[in-house]
Amino acid sequence: xxxxxxxxxxxxxxxxxxxxxxxxxxxxxxxxxxxxxxxxxxxxxxxxxxxxxxxxxxxxxxxxxxxxxxxxxxxxxxxxxxxxxxxxxxxxxxxxxxxxxxxxxxxxxxxxxxxxxxxxxxxxxxxxxxxxxxxxxxxxxxxxxxxxxxxxxxxxxxxxxxxxxxxxxxxxxxxxxxxxxxxxxxxxxxxxxxxxxxxxxxxxxxxxxxxxxxxxxxxxxxxxxxxxxxxxxxxxxxxxxxxxxxxxxxxx
Numbered sequence: 647x648x649x650x651x652x653x654x655x656x657x658x659x660x661x662x663x664x665x666x667x668x669x670x671x672x673x674x675x676x677x678x679x680x681x682x683x684x685x686x687x688x689x690x691x692x693x694x695x696x697x698x699x700x701x702x703x704x705x706x707x708x709x710x711x712x713x714x715x716x717x718x719x720x721x722x723x724x725x726x727x728x729x730x731x732x733x734x735x736x737x738x739x740x741x742x743x744x745x746x747x748x749x750x751x752x753x754x755x756x757x758x759x760x761x762x763x764x765x766x767x768x769x770x771x772x773x774x775x776x777x778x779x780x781x782x783x784x785x786x787x788x789x790x791x792x793x794x795x796x797x798x799x800x801x802x803x804x805x806x807x808x809x810x811x812x813x814x815x816x817x818x819x820x821x822x823x824x825x826x827x828x829x830x831x832x833x834x835x836x837x838x839x840x841x842x843x844x845x846x847x848x849x850x851x852x853x854x855x856x857x858x859x860x861x862x863x864x865x866x867x868x869x870x871x872x873x874x875x876x877x878x879x880x881x882x883x884x885x886x887x888x889x890x891x892x893x894x895x896x897x898x
Contacts, residue, residue: 731759737782771796794826804836865892
């Protein structure tokens with residue numbers, strides 16, 4: 647059971663593995679010789695990934711786990727560093743294998759993945775013009791996600807976002823509550839025939855606007871707007887503020 651904590655410039659020219667546990671928190675690797683079912687992923691600590699690397703330079707772009715072997719075979723050095731989860735599919739980071747519920751892309755096109763939708767929304771609140779994009783179906787299990795500020799978009803990306811407030815003993819609970827002067831738009835960018843869904847069978851309301859300066863927009867003008875909302879009482883509870891709806895289907 648070994649952990650390697652070398653600096654990025656510290657090289658391992660040939661890594662041969664037959665068993666045991668070896669984790670790289672840093673350094674770079676020139677070649678792998680893997681045996682007994684060991685894979686490149688086995689050397690990564692949680693939330694770390696491989697990067698393309700040239701001797702004497704900084705880390706380059708990250709490498710998807712599926713491409714690490716090909717990168718090595720092509721004669722590239724690969725270095726190990728903390729993963730920013732820049733891409734995920736079916737709720738899994740394609741670079742390190744971590745569970746990622748949502749990606750946040752800022753206005754300057756920087757993408758970072760987050761383990762939970764709430765963490766992603768908290769990041770978006772601090773980055774005006776950003777987009778929170780679901781990477782797979784999400785079942786939110788905590789209390790209401792309160793949005794007290796920020797201007798951003800939540801892209802359901804063809805996925806289902808579900809919530810059951812009754813399980814928390816709060817029948818009047820809400821999935822997302824705009825409690826301050828926030829401006830939030832919900833869309834579905836997925837180019838599929840299926841609808842993206844926000845569902846809460848035993849939840850009082852899925853979306854609530856409770857501040858006079860808050861704005862909630864559902865869908866986009868001149869878009870297909872394949873959005874489906876279903877809650878126990880209210881899909882949208884406009885207690886205050888404003889709501890703009892360009893499309894979608896609503897059941898309660």
